[in-house]
Amino acid sequence: MTRVGLIRLLVVGGFIVALELLCRTGAISPRVLLAPSDMAVRLIKLLASGKATADIVETLGNVAISLVLSVTGGFVIGALIHAVPRLRAAIDPFLASYYALPFFAFYPLFIVLFGLGRGAIVAIGFLFGVVAMIIATLNGFDRIPRVLLRTAAVHHMSPAATALLIKLPSAVPYLFTGIKLAIAYCFIGVIAAEFIMASSGLGYAISYAFNNFDNGTMYALMLFVIVLVTIVNALFYSYERRLLRRWGR
Amino acid sequence: MKRALDTLLLMLAGLAIWQVMHLAAPFALTSPAGTAARTWQMLASTTFWPHAAETAKAFGWALLLAVVGGLALGFSLGLNRTSAEVAEPILVSVYSLPKVTLYPLILLVFGLGVPAKIAFGTLHGIIPIAIFAMNAVRNVAGVHFKTARVMRLSRRQTLLTIVIPGALPEIVSGLRIGFSLTLLGVLIGEMFASQRGLGYLIMNAIGLHDVPTIMATILLLAIVAVSASALLLWLDRRLHHRVA
Numbered sequence: 001m002t003r004v005g006l007i008r009l010l011v012v013g014g015f016i017v018a019l020e021l022l023c024r025t026g027a028i029s030p031r032v033l034l035a036p037s038d039m040a041v042r043l044i045k046l047l048a049s050g051k052a053t054a055d056i057v058e059t060l061g062n063v064a065i066s067l068v069l070s071v072t073g074g075f076v077i078g079a080l081i082h083a084v085p086r087l088r089a090a091i092d093p094f095l096a097s098y099y100a101l102p103f104f105a106f107y108p109l110f111i112v113l114f115g116l117g118r119g120a121i122v123a124i125g126f127l128f129g130v131v132a133m134i135i136a137t138l139n140g141f142d143r144i145p146r147v148l149l150r151t152a153a154v155h156h157m158s159p160a161a162t163a164l165l166i167k168l169p170s171a172v173p174y175l176f177t178g179i180k181l182a183i184a185y186c187f188i189g190v191i192a193a194e195f196i197m198a199s200s201g202l203g204y205a206i207s208y209a210f211n212n213f214d215n216g217t218m219y220a221l222m223l224f225v226i227v228l229v230t231i232v233n234a235l236f237y238s239y240e241r242r243l244l245r246r247w248g249r
Numbered sequence: 250m251k252r253a254l255d256t257l258l259l260m261l262a263g264l265a266i267w268q269v270m271h272l273a274a275p276f277a278l279t280s281p282a283g284t285a286a287r288t289w290q291m292l293a294s295t296t297f298w299p300h301a302a303e304t305a306k307a308f309g310w311a312l313l314l315a316v317v318g319g320l321a322l323g324f325s326l327g328l329n330r331t332s333a334e335v336a337e338p339i340l341v342s343v344y345s346l347p348k349v350t351l352y353p354l355i356l357l358v359f360g361l362g363v364p365a366k367i368a369f370g371t372l373h374g375i376i377p378i379a380i381f382a383m384n385a386v387r388n389v390a391g392v393h394f395k396t397a398r399v400m401r402l403s404r405r406q407t408l409l410t411i412v413i414p415g416a417l418p419e420i421v422s423g424l425r426i427g428f429s430l431t432l433l434g435v436l437i438g439e440m441f442a443s444q445r446g447l448g449y450l451i452m453n454a455i456g457l458h459d460v461p462t463i464m465a466t467i468l469l470l471a472i473v474a475v476s477a478s479a480l481l482l483w484l485d486r487r488l489h490h491r492v493a
Contacts, residue, residue, distance in 0.1 A: 004334045011335060032357045090255035097478030099429040101471055103270040107455065112277035184345030196440050196452075203349065206442070210353040218353055224352045230342050237338070 034219045043220040052221065054203065059190060059202040062118055066125030067186045071179055073126070074133020079163050081134065082141040094136075098131045100238040103189070107197050121193050121201070128189030136178025140171025176240045183236065187229055279464045287461040290469055297450075304446040307363050308435045311370025314430050316424065319375045323382025323423075324412065333387050340383070344376045349437060356442060365448070366438040373434030374427040381423025385416030418488040425481040432474060 016036050018040025021029045023035035034042070048053050081088050103124055110120035144167055152162045168175075202225060209218035264281050273279040277285065291297045326336045352369060359365040389412060397407045413420075439448025449468055454462035 004331065007331065008335045008339065012339065033354065086255050087259070088252075089252055090259040093256075093479040093482050094259070094475060096425060096482050097475045099426070099433060101433075101467065101474060106467075109274075109277040109460075112274055151255060180345075187345070188347040188349070192349040192437060195349045195352075196437070197455075201346075206350055206353065210356070215357075222350045222354070226346060229346055233342050233345055234338075 031215070034215060036223075039219045039223045042216045043223050046217065046220045047224075052202075052224075053202060055202050055205045056224070058118070058200055060192065062121050062125060062190045062194075062201065063186050064088070065118075066122045066129055066190060067124045068131030068183060069122070070182050070186060071133055074130045074178065075137050075168075075175065075184065077130070078134040078137025079141070079167065082138055083159070084139075088138065095131060095135055103127045107193065121190055121198055123191040125186045125190040128185040132181035132185050133175075133178040136174050136181065137171065140174030140178075141167055143174065144170045173244060180233070180236060180240070183232060187232075188226075191225065277460065279461045283461055284464040284468055287465040291462070291465050291469075293342055300446050300450050303363070304435060304439065304448070305448065307366040307438075308370060310367045311364075311435055312374060312428065312431045314367065314371040315374030315427055318371065318380025319423070319427060320382050320420070322375070322379040324386055324408070326379070327386030328385035328412070330387075333383055336383065337380070340380050344380065347433070348372055349441075352438065352441060355438075361442060366424055366435050366443065369438035370431045370435035374431030377430060378420075378423045378427040379492055381419050381426070382416065385419030385423070387414055388419070389415040418485065420483045421481060421488055425478060425485060427479060428481065429474065432470075436470070 003163075019028075019033075020035050020037060022038070023030065023038075032106060081091060106127075107120055107124065110123045114120050114123060148166050148170055149162070152166045157165065191203040194201035195207045196203075198204045202221060206218055206221045209215075209221065250410050269280070271278045271283075326332045348369075351372065355365050355368050355372070359368050393411050393415060394407070397411050402410065435446075436448040436451075439446035440452045443449045443452075448468060451463055451466050454460075454466070
């Protein structure tokens with residue numbers, strides 16, 4: 001392991017140990033925060049009991065659907081916007097301020113459109129993820145070497161062929177950034193929507209436990225979400241690294 | 250001039266789509282005219298302003314804390330190569346956590362009320378600002394630091410004359426994202442376990458299925474968010490242009 005990696009491990013490990021000590025000595029009341037080891041034990045018990053399985057499967061399914069929709073949709077919309085420079089210039093400030101809007105407020109609208117159930121949650125996850133992907137696609141397309149586009153023009157490639165054969169591969173590093181952000185935002189959107197509105201899923205289970213003063217279950221589920229998102233990010237990060245190294249970038 | 254015209258055309262197209270969607274589902278979506286009328290009515294009413302003031306207060310404090318804390322964190326980590334390399338993946342993974350899951354913890358620590366909203370907003374805004382500030386400091390050209398050493402500048406002078414001006418464009422980019430996320434954080438905070446603020450107004454309207462109020466509140470928030478963001482974007486472009 002590299003020196004930096006070792007220090008990073010020590011920092012994170014030290015933080016957890018410090019938290020553990022503060023909780024065990026009573027400096028932090030168990031009514032506020034459970035000790036990390038306690039959270040882990042409760043999480044293992046909860047997973048073994050199978051009570052949380054349905055919620056976990058549901059949330060992961062919602063995240064997966066909204067992720068696929070927002071990555072493909074974001075790429076297509078980004079490519080279309082990029083093809084019209086005037087539209088792109090006009091839409092930029094709106095894209096930049098997009099994430100300040102509370103989409104959850106559109107939940108009633110989505111229920112009317114998609115019915116009760118996962119449609120409305122997936123729609124919110126999609127709304128969260130898609131714009132990160134659009135912005136990344138625009139950034140990627142901005143940085144395509146001009147000479148490649150000229151080559152495409154010389155060979156009389158159609159716009160669709162240019163997009164697939166030239167623009168997509170040369171924008172890949174930026175698209176990866178977009179996918180990474182889309183993963184994060186889909187998780188945020190889906191879990192936040194479940195937390196505030198839904199009646200099933202991980203987010204709902206956490207807020208239900210909070211409302212019932214069930215700190216044990218609540219912290220176990222919070223730990224689960226944190227560990228899950230961190231692992232997904234780390235896997236994707238290392239995959240991206242390997243891919244970029246193989247392409248010699 | 251042409252840009253302003255394009256923006257106007259885009260907004261008109263947006264309004265047209267909105268109107269069509271309203272005609273398709275009149276109960277789910279108020280028409281643009283209806284929303285504008287409800288917004289006007291809300292702005293004239295006395296019950297609206299305490300909620301707006303509450304949100305503005307929480308957002309103002311959260312943004313201040315996120316900016317000061319984020320810049321301090323970003324600068325102190327970015328000035329040292331090793332600490333920046335150690336911190337970056339940690340910050341990025343904290344950034345991508347669904348922070349809503351941490352809201353119960355914040356409520357348990359701060360109790361119900363404004364401090365919890367401020368803390369939640371700060372939590373959303375501080376990390377992107379820190380990441381941008383850290384990378385900005387790392388990307389300040391090494392020759393500038395060498396010049397500072399040759400000129401025997403003190404630490405404070407280096408920070409004020411080299412680091413901050415050199416990193417300013419990136420910092421503004423970070424502020425733009427921090428601004429949006431802080432606002433989102435405060436609003437989510439208000440939507441869950443709160444009795445005041447615009448987020449509460451939206452939640453309450455959702456409960457009553459009062460669609461015009463939902464739409465009017467979102468419209469107001471959108472206007473504030475888009476104008477603030479456009480201002481920061483303009484500043485961002487100018488600074489990047491100046492440096493380039």
